[in-house]
Amino acid sequence: MSTTNESPLKKVCIICAKGTIEDVYATLVMANGAVMEGMEAKVFFTFFGLDAITKKQMKRIKTATVGNPAMRAPGGLPFPTILGMIPGVEAGVSAMMKSQMYKLDIPPVDEFLEMITAGGGEIYACKLAMDMFKLEKEDLHEEVKGVLTIGDFYGKCGGDNTQIIFT
Amino acid sequence: MATKTYAGQAVEVNEEGYMTDASQWNKEIASELAKEDGIDLTDKHFEVLEFLRAANEKGETLTIRRVGKSGIVDIKGLYQLFPGGPLKFSSKFAGIPKPASCI
Numbered sequence: 001m002s003t004t005n006e007s008p009l010k011k012v013c014i015i016c017a018k019g020t021i022e023d024v025y026a027t028l029v030m031a032n033g034a035v036m037e038g039m040e041a042k043v044f045f046t047f048f049g050l051d052a053i054t055k056k057q058m059k060r061i062k063t064a065t066v067g068n069p070a071m072r073a074p075g076g077l078p079f080p081t082i083l084g085m086i087p088g089v090e091a092g093v094s095a096m097m098k099s100q101m102y103k104l105d106i107p108p109v110d111e112f113l114e115m116i117t118a119g120g121g122e123i124y125a126c127k128l129a130m131d132m133f134k135l136e137k138e139d140l141h142e143e144v145k146g147v148l149t150i151g152d153f154y155g156k157c158g159g160d161n162t163q164i165i166f167t
Numbered sequence: 168m169a170t171k172t173y174a175g176q177a178v179e180v181n182e183e184g185y186m187t188d189a190s191q192w193n194k195e196i197a198s199e200l201a202k203e204d205g206i207d208l209t210d211k212h213f214e215v216l217e218f219l220r221a222a223n224e225k226g227e228t229l230t231i232r233r234v235g236k237s238g239i240v241d242i243k244g245l246y247q248l249f250p251g252g253p254l255k256f257s258s259k260f261a262g263i264p265k266p267a268s269c270i
Contacts, residue, residue, distance in 0.1 A: 033269050036231060038251030105230045106270060115232065115270075118243040119253070 011040040011162040013153070018167070019051035021063045021097050027052070027167045028112045035119030043116070044153045046126030050133060053125060053141050058109045062094040113143040122156075124148045173199040185258070185265050189220065192262030201260045204252075208260065212248055214239045216261040229258065229266040 012034045016027040027043060034041040051057040065071055065084030071093075073079045083089060102108075107115065113123055125140055125147045137147055148156075157164055168187065170177050174195035179187045184200075186192060194208075197216060201208045208216075218237050222229055231253050235242035242253070249256040258266055 029269050035246075036252065036254055036270075104270075105228060105232050107232055111232075115235075115242050118241070119246050 007161055009039060009161050009163060011042070011157070011159055013042045013044070013157040013162065013164045015044045015046065015153075015164065015166045016049035016052065017047045019048035019057070019061055021061050021094060023167050024049065024052040024061055024109065025101070025106070025112075028109065028116065029106075030165065030167075031116050031121050032112065032119070035116060035121045041116065041119075041121035042124065042153070042156050043121065044124050044126060044148070044150075046129045046150075047132075050125060050129055050135065052109055053113065053123060053144050054135060054139055055141055056139065058141060061109065062090050063097050065090045065093050110141060110143075113141055117143045117145075124153060124156075126150065126153075183259075183265060186262040187264075189223065189262045192220070197260045197262065200262075201256075204256055204259075206249065206256065206260075211240065212257075212260070215245065215248060215257055219258055219261040219263060223258075223261070223263040228268060229254065229263075230268050230270045232270055 012030065014027050014031055016023060018024075027049070031041040031043045045053050051061055065079075066081055068084070071079045071084065106112075117123065122145045123143055125144055127147050127149050130136075130147055137144075168182070169180055171180050172178070174193070176191070176196065178191050178196060181187055184203075194213065197213070198208050201212070206212075215234060218234065218239055219229060222233065227233070231242055231245060234240065234245055234253070234257070240248065245253040245257070254266055254268065258264070
């Protein structure tokens with residue numbers, strides 16, 4: 001075992017404000033990775049990030065094909081933005097992204113949330129964004145522990161060796 | 168790389184304490200490895216370890232999701248068996264390399 005003077009990370013608090021596949025999955029992978037390493041993880045979904053925990057939307061999240069300069073066709077060929085505007089392209093690209101992920105054993109969003117809570121992680125929704133989008137607690141997946149103000153969420157982010165991450 | 172003695176047998180381990188030769192493994196070694204991390208192995212633990220060893224031999228990518236779908240234990244149960252490291256501890260006690268997996 002290598003020796004180091006660093007004290008290990010104990011808790012990560014992750015805030016997800018966007019609803020694209022990459023933002024949502026980055027959040028889920030980081031939260032799940034934390035609990036798998038024995039750390040605490042608290043996740044706060046706000047604004048468009050709420051799609052990831054809203055029953056109606058969680059299976060439909062997509063990757064943006066417009067305004068995404070890193071978007072390339074398979075094989076690394078350029079993917080002109082104008083193609084991304086064609087109806088159905090965003091859905092097709094998103095389906096392809098998801099199929100690639102499932103091959104790596106990355107689960108769908110609902111199952112991922114269950115994996116995180118199985119390890120003791122906690123999932124929260126932002127009250128302000130819920131009010132904005134006219135959502136109720138019943139609209140959210142069962143694994144969501146509560147609807148909080150950002151102040152309440154910060155209240156859960158205390159303690160030594162805690163990091164807040166904004167995706 | 169170091170040689171340590173577990174259950175009266177010389178065992179090769181890497182700097183993180185993972186065995187480097189899965190064929191040196193036996194149940195007594197597993198129990199002693201687990202004790203170092205404060206875990207007493209039961210039959211249920213061994214079922215998981217055997218599953219991991221078999222999957223590793225086949226060259227499969229190991230994830231907690233795979234174990235959760237094995238029918239041996241669900242993911243919540245896996246966390247209860249190996250608190251603080253469902254995959255990193257179970258693979259360590261199974262005598263296989265630490266899975267390079269984020270899930």
